[in-house]
Amino acid sequence: MLFLSISAFAQDIQLSQPYVSPLYLSPSYAGSTDGSRLVTNYRNQWSNYTTYLVSYDHYFSSAKSGLGLILIKDMPGNSAINTSYIGLQYSYAIPINRFWEVRPALQATYVNSFYDYSKFTFKEQLVFGNKDISTENTYKENVSFFDASAGLLVYSGKIWAGVSVDHLLMPNIAVDDNKSVLPLKFVVFGGKKFELAKTGFGLFKSQVITLTCLYKQQQKFRQLDAGFYWQYKQITAGAWYRGLPFLKSAGISNSDALILMMGYNFKGFKIAYSFDMTLSKLQGYSGNAHEVSLVFEFLQNQALKKKRFNKAIPSPKF
Secondary structure: OOOOEOOOOOOEOOOOOOOOOHHHHOHHHOOOOOOEEEEEEEEEEOOOEEEEEEEEEEEEHHHOEEEEEEEEEEEEOOOOEEEEEEEEEEEEOEEOOOOOEEEEEEEEEEEEEEEOHHHOOOHHHHHHOOOOOOOHHHOOOEEEEEEEEEEEEEEOOOEEEEEEEEOOOOOEOOOOOOOOEOOOEEEEEEEEEEEHHHHOOHHHOOEEEEEEEEEEEEOOEEEEEEEEEEEEOOEEEEEEEEEEEEEEEOOEEEEEEEEEEEEEEEOOEEEEEEEEEEOOOOOOOOOOEEEEEEEEEEOOOHHHHHHOOOOOOOOOOO
16 A cells, blocks of 8 residues: 655655445555456545556466556645655455455555755745755755555455555654655554345345445544445446544544545446535635545456356455
8 A cells, every 4th residue: 555755743644435446445455356457536636636556467367466656746735845655556356255355455665755845934034034055955855765555355246344554664854864664554444334235125226335444543643534425227326425523643633534425336447526525624724625536447357247156355446
């Protein structure tokens, strides 16, 4: 899984559509279809943080293995920091019995951050009122490092649960001669599908409701996304609440956003849009967040789909 630092407080990139870009959620999702999958994702958060993501993965049925490649370009603020990521993933499917599988996975990541100090404002410039005064010569313009992640996913036809640990190498991300270690990050996620096609009636027939949750923790910072997907034929919609209102994170009230999503699936091509409405004290200043994703599944092994007990990990179609 690719969660890498872009700021002094080690804030990792965040997506509101984790199952549209599953390789970003966990390396265990590499090869989670019966063929190839190409994903592109664009996120604009608070009109200041822009993220581009492209991923590709393929399932090799003869080896029960999945390979994934993920590329990310992240430009926070006024593009003063420009960070590029490339991650290579491997997952292996281990059948437990007729109904359950476990999928361990690893990821190796290379990161490069470029700092344009002409777009920074330094303390001396504020104190002396002179924009030509700065300490930019004491900082590195490029910071590069290697990192690693691990994931584990257990699933049946309707239930899944997973965990991933990021920044296993705890790299030094300092832009000067000091040491600033990127701390470990823990992610726990899961869900359950309810197929109303078998139990519903009338308009409720052929519908699927999927409950999901996603918990993240990095040092003192904690976050929970909880909500649901509703799926009817080619249409998917979803709603989630992000935050832990009864538990402060690093001393800050933790109520972040309400997330709404709409998507459409047509013969292997999927498109999804989500909107994050800010609920914190930044409401009215943040500009909220927008996210658009495109997914294309191809070279799917139709014979394998019929043979495998659950086709793929039972997360939502997005």
